[in-house]
Amino acid sequence: MVGxxxxxxxxxxxxxxxxxxxxxxxxxxxxxxxxxxxxxLDLIDREDIKDRIVAxxxxxxxxxxxxxxxxxxxxxxxxxxxxxxxxNVLYGNISLVPGIRLVALDLPQPLLAHFDGPRFGRSGLxxxxxxxxxxxxxxxxxxxxxxxxxxxxxxxxxxxGGLDIIKDDHGLTDQSFCPFEERVTQCAxxxxxxxxxxxxxxxxxxxxxxxSGVMAERAAIARRVGAAGLVVAPGLTGLDAMARLAADxxxxxxxxxxxxxxxALTVSDDFGIAHGVxxxxxxxxxxxxxxxxxxxxxxxSFTRAQCREIVDGATCxxxxxxxxxxxxxxxxxxDRVGELVEFYGDEVVLLIGGDxxxxxxxxxxxxxxxxxxxxxxxxxx
Amino acid sequence: MVGxxxxxxxxxxxxxxxxxxxxxxxxxxxxxxxxxxxxxLDLIDREDIKDRIVAxxxxxxxxxxxxxxxxxxxxxxxxxxxxxxxxNVLYGNISLVPGIRLVALDLPQPLLAHFDGPRFGRSGLxxxxxxxxxxxxxxxxxxxxxxxxxxxxxxxxxxxGGLDIIKDDHGLTDQSFCPFEERVTQCAxxxxxxxxxxxxxxxxxxxxxxxSGVMAERAAIARRVGAAGLVVAPGLTGLDAMARLAADxxxxxxxxxxxxxxxALTVSDDFGIAHGVxxxxxxxxxxxxxxxxxxxxxxxSFTRAQCREIVDGATCxxxxxxxxxxxxxxxxxxDRVGELVEFYGDEVVLLIGGDxxxxxxxxxxxxxxxxxxxxxxxxxx
Numbered sequence: 109m110v111g112x113x114x115x116x117x118x119x120x121x122x123x124x125x126x127x128x129x130x131x132x133x134x135x136x137x138x139x140x141x142x143x144x145x146x147x148x149l150d151l152i153d154r155e156d157i158k159d160r161i162v163a164x165x166x167x168x169x170x171x172x173x174x175x176x177x178x179x180x181x182x183x184x185x186x187x188x189x190x191x192x193x194x195x196n197v198l199y200g201n202i203s204l205v206p207g208i209r210l211v212a213l214d215l216p217q218p219l220l221a222h223f224d225g226p227r228f229g230r231s232g233l234x235x236x237x238x239x240x241x242x243x244x245x246x247x248x249x250x251x252x253x254x255x256x257x258x259x260x261x262x263x264x265x266x267x268x269g270g271l272d273i274i275k276d277d278h279g280l281t282d283q284s285f286c287p288f289e290e291r292v293t294q295c296a297x298x299x300x301x302x303x304x305x306x307x308x309x310x311x312x313x314x315x316x317x318x319x320s321g322v323m324a325e326r327a328a329i330a331r332r333v334g335a336a337g338l339v340v341a342p343g344l345t346g347l348d349a350m351a352r353l354a355a356d357x358x359x360x361x362x363x364x365x366x367x368x369x370x371x372a373l374t375v376s377d378d379f380g381i382a383h384g385v386x387x388x389x390x391x392x393x394x395x396x397x398x399x400x401x402x403x404x405x406x407x408x409s410f411t412r413a414q415c416r417e418i419v420d421g422a423t424c425x426x427x428x429x430x431x432x433x434x435x436x437x438x439x440x441x442x443d444r445v446g447e448l449v450e451f452y453g454d455e456v457v458l459l460i461g462g463d464x465x466x467x468x469x470x471x472x473x474x475x476x477x478x479x480x481x482x483x484x485x486x487x488x489x
Numbered sequence: 490m491v492g493x494x495x496x497x498x499x500x501x502x503x504x505x506x507x508x509x510x511x512x513x514x515x516x517x518x519x520x521x522x523x524x525x526x527x528x529x530l531d532l533i534d535r536e537d538i539k540d541r542i543v544a545x546x547x548x549x550x551x552x553x554x555x556x557x558x559x560x561x562x563x564x565x566x567x568x569x570x571x572x573x574x575x576x577n578v579l580y581g582n583i584s585l586v587p588g589i590r591l592v593a594l595d596l597p598q599p600l601l602a603h604f605d606g607p608r609f610g611r612s613g614l615x616x617x618x619x620x621x622x623x624x625x626x627x628x629x630x631x632x633x634x635x636x637x638x639x640x641x642x643x644x645x646x647x648x649x650g651g652l653d654i655i656k657d658d659h660g661l662t663d664q665s666f667c668p669f670e671e672r673v674t675q676c677a678x679x680x681x682x683x684x685x686x687x688x689x690x691x692x693x694x695x696x697x698x699x700x701s702g703v704m705a706e707r708a709a710i711a712r713r714v715g716a717a718g719l720v721v722a723p724g725l726t727g728l729d730a731m732a733r734l735a736a737d738x739x740x741x742x743x744x745x746x747x748x749x750x751x752x753a754l755t756v757s758d759d760f761g762i763a764h765g766v767x768x769x770x771x772x773x774x775x776x777x778x779x780x781x782x783x784x785x786x787x788x789x790s791f792t793r794a795q796c797r798e799i800v801d802g803a804t805c806x807x808x809x810x811x812x813x814x815x816x817x818x819x820x821x822x823x824d825r826v827g828e829l830v831e832f833y834g835d836e837v838v839l840l841i842g843g844d845x846x847x848x849x850x851x852x853x854x855x856x857x858x859x860x861x862x863x864x865x866x867x868x869x870x
Contacts (some may be wrong), residue, residue, distance in 0.1 A: 110702065118728065122519075126836075143660075144633055144634075144660065145632035145634060145660075145844050146629075146631055146632065146633065146658055146660055146842070147631045147632035147633075147842070147846075148843045148846075148847070151843060151846050151847060152632055154634070156634070157632060157633075157634035157635070160634065161632070161633055161634035173869070185664060185665065185666065186633060186660070186664065187664075188662055188663050188664040188665065189663075189704070190662050190663060190699055190700055191700050192662070192698055192699055192700050192722075192725040192726055193660075193662045193663075193664075193698075193725075195697075195725050195750055196659070196660065196662075196698070196722065196725055196749050196750065197660075199750060199753075200659070200660075200722070200724075200725070200750050201749055201752075202752075203724070203749065203750050203751060203752030203753045203756070204504045204748060204751075204752035204755075204756070204783055204789045204790070204819075205752070205756075205789060206756050206757075206790055248527075250526065250527060250528045251526035251527065251528035251533055251538060252525055252526045252527065252528075252538075252542055252567060252829065253526060253535070253537070253538035253540070253541065253542035253720030259828040277527060278577070278581070279524075279526075279527055279567070279574075279577065279578075279581070281569055281571050281573070281577075282569050282570075282571060283566060283567065283568075283569040283572075283574075284566065284569065284869075285566065290533075317573055317577070318571055318573055318574075318729075319571055319573050319729035319732065319733065320701060320726075320727060320729045320732075321574050321733050322571070329838075336566040339517075341573075341577065341581070342574040343581075343584070343592060344574075344576050344577055344581070344727065345701075345727050345729065346701060346725065346726050346727030346729075346730060348699075348700035348725075348726065348727075349700075349701040349727060349730070351700065351701075352700065352701040352702050367584075367585060368577050368581030368582055368584065369576055369577065369580060369581050369584050370582030370584060370585075371582075371583075371585035372580075372584045372754045372760060373753045373759045374761075375585070375587050376585070376587075376757060376760075377584075377759055379753060379756055379757075380753045381753075402585055408585045409585070409587055410584065410585075438585075451820050457782045461527070461528070462528050462529045462532060465529075465532050466532060468530070468606055483557075484760045487635070
């Protein structure tokens with residue numbers, strides 16, 4: 109394929125491989141075959157297939173004696189334009205092989221052109237929230253078990269506190285104690301009422317993560333009853349389902365993606381998909397306008413370097429796609445806001461959940477302290 | 490929840506935890522909180538939420554000093570009836586925590602009743618193929634890069650060879666060299682023609698793995714042009730998308746699930762989801778009638794014990810769901826048929842790909858040798 113359709117028609121994927129140099133060379137070759145023809149090469153007598161379909165090793169280097177890095181060029185031809193097939197080519201069968209990790213991805217413009225990507229991106233979300241420069245401040249409606257009315261009261265208080273984004277906890281779906289339409293209607297109304305009274309633009313994001321077919325329905329309801337955005341966990345729904353929602357002009361709402369169920373792909377350095385590729389690039393390709401992830405220093409295990417990778421994936425050059433917001437979360441606290449802003453800069457959505465509730469003077473005061481901390485930490489002064 | 494709604498309304502999930510006894514106790518407690526309220530327990534003053542929403546540790550035992558096993562009871566209430574939310578509760582946020590593996594799952598009947606499960610199951614697939622007892626013999630159309638006409642010729646030859654099932658390779662989607670409708674139409678016609686001539690009932694399965702919204706369309710085309718079944722890779726589409734297809738009476742075709750992209754969930758014993766739960770139970774819950782997986786002894790790394798687990802998950806008691814077929818694959822060869830039948834018994838779909846093409850006397854002869862090997866290995870004699 110290289111030299112046939114030209115360099116711009118090649119998907120460049122970089123993998124780290126466990127093993128000796130000899131093993132790595134064999135694994136590199138295996139990736140080229142397993143992810144395309146999936147057929148013994150010695151049984152293929154068609155030179156055009158070997159030439160145009162089988163992927164090619166571009167480079168192979170040692171990172172250390174037991175770990176090598178290979179760059180593989182996949183012909184775009186083998187992907188067509190399906191997001192599911194792109195994922196399959198990048199990491200389908202080889203997900204079943206220990207010791208292979210996808211660490212970098214470069215998609216050619218002719219392929220990117222098939223995808224809509226983020227509808228709003230960072231600047232679109234800023235415009236909706238009416239916040240020009242500082243980090244956006246956000247929280248989640250919790251705990252699960254509250255009724256729709258109780259969640260709406262909570263949302264109203266949080267809006268009074270001046271937050272930019274209030275999102276459903278990703279565990280709120282359509283349970284009997286807070287049925288989807290009832291909850292979203294009441295929460296959206298509560299936030300709208302406070303916005304009208306205060307002249308604020310707090311955005312309520314409804315969690316629409318749901319089975320195929322149901323998600324579009326819930327998104328339509330969310331739109332109709334006045335939610336300002338959507339939460340989707342693409343690990344549960346498939347990245348393609350999120351992409352479809354993002355591309356749907358009748359929905360037309362920004363999306364925050366949530367990492368639930370995606371963790372096993374990133375948790376080990378020895379296989380899976382690197383944080384920047386999965387949470388950053390692939391979530392962005394699939395239409396997220398902001399990507400929630402557990403920040404370093406919280407109750408999860410991501411490192412500073414992995415968080416940096418996610419920021420890079422969310423903002424790197426990627427066709428005509430807008431940069432999207434990293435939204436670090438997962439046990440963040442008010443007293444870490446300064447440190448978080450120092451690390452992430454101003455182009456971030458800071459998501460603090462439980463800790464907002466921990467401060468003596470009440471929830472509204474907690475929100476105000478959150479905002480104050482952001483202002484006093486502001487990179488822009 | 491235990492003692493409130495009664496035992497039958499509890500989802501019982503067993504996890505293996507890395508760490509000391511003390512660490513395991515903390516992780517067990519964390520699972521109960523993280524996967525439900527996701528909120529600091531000390532900030533919850535509502536006893537009903539602590540009692541009815543937060544999951545409970547049922548038992549915790551040491552497997553060895555560094556590994557413990559916990560049984561957690563989740564209230565069904567927190568799941569509602571969405572498959573996506575079931576996955577979220579079982580392994581959503583904790584997918585982001587190293588050292589937790591879901592190893593067993595017991596779903597209560599009131600929850601199972603919300604799902605359709607497999608439409609055909611093992612016996613339904615046997616009826617379609619007209620094979621009463623012996624293992625079913627299957628292969629995949631490969632290599633990628635052949636045109637629709639060439640794939641159809643191949644399908645015709647394989648049908649002449651007497652195979653029960655011929656499936657699209659899961660990498661064949663809608664590429665320019667074999668567009669979906671053209672390929673499926675021609676392959677289905679080629680198999681139908683041979684069936685009519687021979688009086689056989691070879692089943693052609695079309696790969697409909699595709700983005701949300703597109704998959705239903707492809708399934709409808711497959712049905713219309715005479716495909717006998719569908720291939721879906723739920724790791725790429727979401728398990729819920731496969732479940733929807735299985736439940737769709739207008740499609741009404743059996744489904745073989747393919748494990749692409751699911752491997753990172755099972756590849757390490759230290760986290761993820763056990764083979765039997767993921768490939769067996771969850772694929773079955775999501776409507777697969779047969780589950781393709783890389784058998785021990787092939788070019789992948791599953792062990793005999795892991796393969797046995799998959800068989801168990803595919804066939805264990807699970808509400809009113811029919812048992813489904815294990816379909817071991819991934820580098821199987823003709824000379825291993827005896828051994829495979831000895832291991833899997835007669836209730837299996839044996840899938841041999843490349844090796845069928847390796848035998849001097851041609852493909853049709855290869856197929857016949859495949860069948861002969863199955864007959865001579867037959868558990869039923």
